[in-house]
Amino acid sequence: MQTIHEPSAIGRRCESLRREGKTIGLVPTMGAFHEGHLSLMRRARAENDVVIVSIFVNPIQFARGEDFESYPRDLQGDLAQAERAEVDLVFTPSAEEIYPDGFQTYVDVTEITKGLCGASRPEHFRGVTTIVTKLFNLIRAHRAYFGQKDYQQSAAVRRLVADLNLDLEIVLLPTVREADGLAISSRNVRLAPEERQAACVLYTSLRLAEERVGSGERDAKTILDEMRSVIEAEPLAHLDYVALCDPETLKPLDRIEDPMLAVLAVRFGKTRLIDNLLLTLP
């Protein structure tokens, strides 16, 4: 497995891989690998000649006061795990190389990034879509792999690829969960033991929505009220938002449609967790 730091060097390497006729699968990450990341790497391994993983904690997607400084980082551990997952190449640029002095160009997907996480993190998705565009341009992958856990992020990336006529396939893979249903996240390690226990309410609340839809409830407000009650019954949980929305536009729905996205964000102390379930009518 090769590690490359410089953007110009990865550009050259990928150019020559394409000339050799190799297909390239890209897994963009911020590191601190867990089973969720590894599931994307495995799928990329199965579908491409060359697997490239980027590790970059992207400063422009964190607002002042968010957890950029304290975001979990473990480069040595990540490299060992990537090697075991048979990744061919890891791209680990520095912030100075990605955003050199004078940098001033951003990619902004304007509508589907406004609500949900965008409401409390107004510049977050602009940071995500800008770094993803830069990675797509440097690596020119045939396929890029994203997790459903960050559903709004993947929706913004799909929109960006369609709107800017980018020539690659976006592959969305299911959320990998702990045995008790908690979506695996790099941020879970920051939960105190009692917060970790309490964090089950995200999945419990999503499963409740699934059950209600399954048993015929079609009024979104009724389901949302029940989802909120589950979160509010947990003293350590502070609800940021809960929504039932159209999976394409991410606009809230009054009546249940097929398919529909149930999605929420909940804080435990300083740690903010997100999760979602795609619901289909029976």
Ligand code: AMP
């Ligand atoms: P991150 O390093 O958190 O930016 O995540 C990198 C990629 O891994 C993103 O596409 C995430 O959606 C995906 N990912 C994170 N957690 C999970 C999970 N539990 N299951 C599946 N994919 C995940």
